[in-house]
Structure formats: structure tokens, C-alpha cells
Amino acid sequence: MTKPLQGITVVAVEQAVAAPLCTARLVDGGARVIKIERESGDFARGYDGAAHGDSSYFAWANHGKESLVLDIKDADDASLLHRIVASADVFVQNLAPGALDRAGFGAATLQAANPRLITCDISGYGEQAGLAEKKAYDLLVQAESGLIGISGGPGELGRVGISLCDIGAGVTAHAAILEALIARSVSGEGAQLGVSLFDVAAEWMTVPLVQHHHGGTSPTRVGLKHPTIAPYGAFATAEGALTLLSIQNEREWARLCTDVLDMPDLATDKRFASNTERVQNRVELEETMNGVIGTLSQDEFLRRLDLASIANGSVNGLDDVVAHQAMRWRTINSTTGTQVTLPAHPVRNPSAARDNPLPSLPTIGQHTEAIRSEFSA
Numbered sequence: 600m601t602k603p604l605q606g607i608t609v610v611a612v613e614q615a616v617a618a619p620l621c622t623a624r625l626v627d628g629g630a631r632v633i634k635i636e637r638e639s640g641d642f643a644r645g646y647d648g649a650a651h652g653d654s655s656y657f658a659w660a661n662h663g664k665e666s667l668v669l670d671i672k673d674a675d676d677a678s679l680l681h682r683i684v685a686s687a688d689v690f691v692q693n694l695a696p697g698a699l700d701r702a703g704f705g706a707a708t709l710q711a712a713n714p715r716l717i718t719c720d721i722s723g724y725g726e727q728a729g730l731a732e733k734k735a736y737d738l739l740v741q742a743e744s745g746l747i748g749i750s751g752g753p754g755e756l757g758r759v760g761i762s763l764c765d766i767g768a769g770v771t772a773h774a775a776i777l778e779a780l781i782a783r784s785v786s787g788e789g790a791q792l793g794v795s796l797f798d799v800a801a802e803w804m805t806v807p808l809v810q811h812h813h814g815g816t817s818p819t820r821v822g823l824k825h826p827t828i829a830p831y832g833a834f835a836t837a838e839g840a841l842t843l844l845s846i847q848n849e850r851e852w853a854r855l856c857t858d859v860l861d862m863p864d865l866a867t868d869k870r871f872a873s874n875t876e877r878v879q880n881r882v883e884l885e886e887t888m889n890g891v892i893g894t895l896s897q898d899e900f901l902r903r904l905d906l907a908s909i910a911n912g913s914v915n916g917l918d919d920v921v922a923h924q925a926m927r928w929r930t931i932n933s934t935t936g937t938q939v940t941l942p943a944h945p946v947r948n949p950s951a952a953r954d955n956p957l958p959s960l961p962t963i964g965q966h967t968e969a970i971r972s973e974f975s976a
Contacts, residue, residue, distance in 0.1 A: 602629025607780070609633070609689040610680075611664075612671075612704070614641045616737070616762050617721050617796065618693035619660035620769030625689070625776070626663040626958070627944055633683060633970060634664040635671075640963040652935040653960055659941060660769075661960055662931045667971075668964035671702045680704070682974045685713050689776055693721035696731045706791045716789040717779040719772050725795040735796055737762040744800035749807050752822035767799040823914070829877040829884060830855070833914055840897040841914035844904060849873070851909060858907035859900075860891045932959035 607630040611622045619641070622632045643656045650658035669676040684690055690709055692699055699705060706718040723735020741747050741764055751757025772794045779790040811817040823843065824832035833841040846852050856866040865871065865887065870880045877884050892900060904911040913919065920926060927943035
């Protein structure tokens with residue numbers, strides 16, 4: 600089956616997570632991605648060796664790419680890269696701010712030579728004066744954007760446990776590139792796109808920022824609770840297992856009181872008559888609920904929640920996630936000759952997976968000679 604991006608060539612001067620994840624999504628769509636690496640390779644290759652010798656980060660975001668080792672400060676290599684980009688459809692980069700401009704590979708320069716080219720620069724903070732040169736990594740942007748300020752428990756700040764800003768920038772850039780490809784199919788013109796980790800994080804922070812900027816209130820760190828809805832959080836059963844439950848309306852609140860807690864009078868208690876009162880009286884609410892839930896086994900608590908159609912979820916460890924009924928997997932070939940299983944692409948499209956060979960991770964410079972020959976002067 601022909602994939603939607605078959606025939607699209609992407610050149611990626613990329614490293615770490617954000618840009619590689621963006622271009623990995625393009626690979627999944629059928630695009631050819633030529634990954635430009637230094638002689639030492641993308642430094643994400645060395646983050647760990649958990650994927651049968653490959654880095655878990657690299658294994659996730661680099662399957663199916665072609666690795667071309669170049670030194671863009673070398674005149675011959677720079678000339679080769681210009682030839683490749685001149686016939687490409689998309690150019691993606693996330694090097695240090697200004698690095699490619701100084702080397703003659705800025706977006707305007709590349710598009711002047713190839714007006715149909717779509718360029719996408721992924722940065723930490725964008726091009727604003729005073730910030731363009733500021734180095735940015737995921738945890739730093741989590742801090743700068745206020746994400747850490749609203750994460751964690753009441754007494755401790757907490758990092759979101761994955762590289763959320765990197766991931767967000769990568770999938771946002773992917774969506775922007777697809778939109779630009781659609782626009783180009785109509786106008787024939789390329790585009791110069793820019794995505795910053797900070798912009799993505801700030802946009803995702805819209806709700807707390809609006810609450811703070813316009814509502815006069817700021818969310819507090821509440822751990823495994825929702826800052827503005829109650830009850831919505833984790834409760835410990837008799838064996839100490841944590842289960843999250845979520846009440847979204849008054850009908851669910853009444854069912855929770857009657858069918859789960861066996862306390863029908865609680866549904867009409869004035870202290871808990873609406874979500875506003877329940878949030879204001881959260882301590883008393885949770886003390887009352889814990890008095891019942893703490894006597895139940897987790898199996899019984901989950902049974903009651905399910906029968907009452909109350910949304911719930913277990914606070915799982917990684918072993919639990921691996922064995923989860925909803926978990927789907929994909930397999931790729933590692934650089935060490937073994938197969939690695941990874942979480943599946945989140946979009947289900949059975950026809951796209953039909954008859955496709957397993958994608959492979961490239962070794963450093965694996966495709967250098969072939970690409971040099973293909974684009975020789």
C-alpha cells in the first residue's frame with residue numbers, strides 16, 4: 600500500500616528528541632528521511648544502552664532513517680548538503696540557535712534556492728532578541744514555562760516524568776509540516792516554520808495561566824489530586840494500593856455516595872453540595888471518603904466503581920503498564936542485530952502496517968557512501 604508521504608524527501612540536521620521525533624513521524628508516514636550526523640553521531644545515541652545496546656531515546660525516534668555523516672564546515676560536504684536540500688521537500692533542524700545560519704543553511708537561504716522547500720526550525724525559545732542564544736533542554740523549559748511550578752505535591756516541586764516539552768515540540772512540528780505540505784499542494788510554495796519548546800509548553804499551560812492572569816487565582820500543587828475538581832484523585836485501599844477516581848458531575852457524585860461509599864446522605868451534605876463546595880472542603884471530604892475506602896480491598900473498590908460507572912484507574916508501575924490490556928507494541932531492528940519492542944505508534948491504521956518490513960535503526964554514517972554517490976556533482 601502506498602503511504603501518504605511516499606515520494607517526500609526530508610533532510611534533518613537533528614539531535615536529541617524534538618526534531619528526531621518529528622521526522623520519525625514523517626518516516627512512519629512514508630517519507631524518506633536523510634539524517635545528517637557528525638562523525639560522533641547524534642548525541643542521543645549515547646544517553647543509555649537500554650534498547651539492546653542502543654539508546655532508548657534513539658531507538659524511539661530514529662527508525663527507518665538514512666544516516667549521512669557530514670562536516671558542514673568542510674566546503675565539499677557543505678556543497679553536497681546544498682545539492683541534497685535543493686531537491687528535498689522538507690528541511691528540519693534543531694541545532695543551537697544560529698549555528699546553521701552561520702554555516703549558510705538558514706531557512707531563507709535554502710528557500711531562495713528551492714522555493715518549494717518547507718523548512719522547520721525547532722528551538723528552545725524562538726528568535727526573540729535576548730533569548731535566541733539561550734540553550735534549552737527539556738527540564739529547563741519545564742521550569743521556565745511554569746510547568747514545574749504547578750507539578751508535584753504540596754511540599755515539593757516535581758518534574759513531569761518524561762521529556763514533555765521535547766515531545767510536544769516534535770509532534771507540533773510534525774503537524775505544522777503536514778499542514779505546510781497540504782498548502783504547498785495548492786499554492787506550489789514552500790514555508791518557513793518555527794516551533795519552540797517554550798511556545799509549546801506555554802500554550803499547553805493555557806488553563807492555569809488564564810486562571811492566574813484573568814481569574815485572580817493560581818492553581819496549587821496538589822499531588823495526585825485535581826486542583827479544581829473534587830473528588831478527583833488517588834485514594835488508598837486496605838492493602839495500600841492507590842486508585843484514582845474522577846467525579847465530573849452531580850449525577851456521578853450521587854452514585855459514588857450511594858453505590859460505592861454506601862453513604863447516601865453524603866450526597867446531600869451542604870458541605871459537598873457542588874463541586875465548588877467540595878473543593879473548598881476537600882480535607883473533610885477526603886477524610887470521610889478515606890474512612891470507607893480504607894476498609895475495602897482494591898478489587899472490591901474497583902468493582903464498586905465500575906458497577907456505578909465511575910471513571911477510575913490504578914496508579915500503575917512500569918511492570919503493570921507492560922502487562923496492561925490496552926498496551927500495543929511495535930518491533931524494530933536495532934543497530935546490534937537484535938529486535939527491540941517499543942510502544943506502538945498511537946494512531947491505529949491497520950492498512951498502513953500491511954506488508955511493511957520491520958524498520959531499522961541506522962548505524963552512524965551507514966548510508967554515507969550511497970548518498971554521496973546519489974548526489975554527486
